[in-house]
Amino acid sequence: MANRQRRVLVIGAGGQARDVRFVLDQLRTAGRPFTFAGYVVSDLAQLTDRDSRRDVVGDLSFLRAHRDRFDALALAIGSPDVRLQVAAALEAEFGPDMWPALVHPSAILDWGTCRMAHGVLLCPGVVGTVNVVLGPYCMVNYSCTLGHEASIGRGCVVNPGANLSGGVVLEEGGLIGTGAQILQYRHVGRGATVGAGAVVTRDVAEGATVVGVPARPMPRLRGPERD
Template sequence: MAEGIFVIGAGGHAKVIIGLLKALGKPIAGVFDDDPTKKGQSLLGVPVLGPVESAREYPGLKAVIGIGNNRIRKRIAECFRDVNWVRLIHPSAWVDPSAQVGEGSVVFAGTVVQPHAKLGRHVVVNTGATVDHDCFLDDYAQVTPGVHLAGGVVLEEGVMMGTGSVAIPLVRVGAWTTVGAGAVVTRDLPSHVTAVGIPAKVIKHHC
């Protein structure tokens, strides 16, 4: 089996994953992506080996999903249950020792994760975001660059917090809800909606 960590996905999010792996000094074995035009190319000097399905040729591989779309990240994680999903924390991030970071989750540069925060599986805490004390980010949730979550915020499965959005203390955002860029969440939001504005208001319901 090839040594090193594999990255699934060869888009922009994967570039940041590769940068993080390099910052940690971790060997990178290769990249998988379903775009046939990318096979044989390289991403930041890392070879693109073929489609995602070809990862099955490497039993027991260590990997991280470099795809920003929360639903696709969940689908891949569920399809490849025998993969050793690695958790990654950038050396410039501050993660309190009492915080928990689940398998496959990624904490990028310049972020802060405060005491007793808990990140589930395949969560993304993106560049410059802050997750304060006692927050809970369920599986596949994502806070994008510049998001700030105050203490005790709960993001249920698959929530997407748009760039620069904010949540005040103790609010809960329902599963697979999207909060628009720059929005301020001042009250609980239901599942499967899109909310925007200050304060954030639901503008769309979706499945």
């Protein structure tokens, strides 16, 4: 499998999907065996002008009807809740091996001690150190930093420029806004949201949304509003 070209279908067609395509193109340029094969969306009727309609090959039924047209899948969905739902459904159907970890060539971690699950996406300029744990389907966007022993749970989305200090734990389905700072050993509960630019000085409860400096809770939010 190591050197065989893998045609990758990207699930999503918006801005994050174009980011994933960019990573795939850069990996290909660097000699890694990945080729962009198109975008797939859950509902063609919901496409907007912000989506890359031209490269959409179909909806999820395409995956069943054209199993010969792809070798791998990549998630490009910004909402952790939706990410987790889509990943669970497609993993049940196509298995975990269908989801390669996609690591931009400029990302730096101590690969010897890092634990990386399937479906991970590391964007350009991610820098981390030792014993970092990256759970299935988590996404770390460009220019984020991950301190020693930082742990990112299943389906988490870490937006550009966020800094996770050493020992930070993000439980499943967390969303970290762009430029957020999370201080050392803080724990961010399952499904919690940290707003853009927040400085997290205390643990964040499950499902909570925190914003500001220092971060304080907002009323509970669920669903697409977290984008």
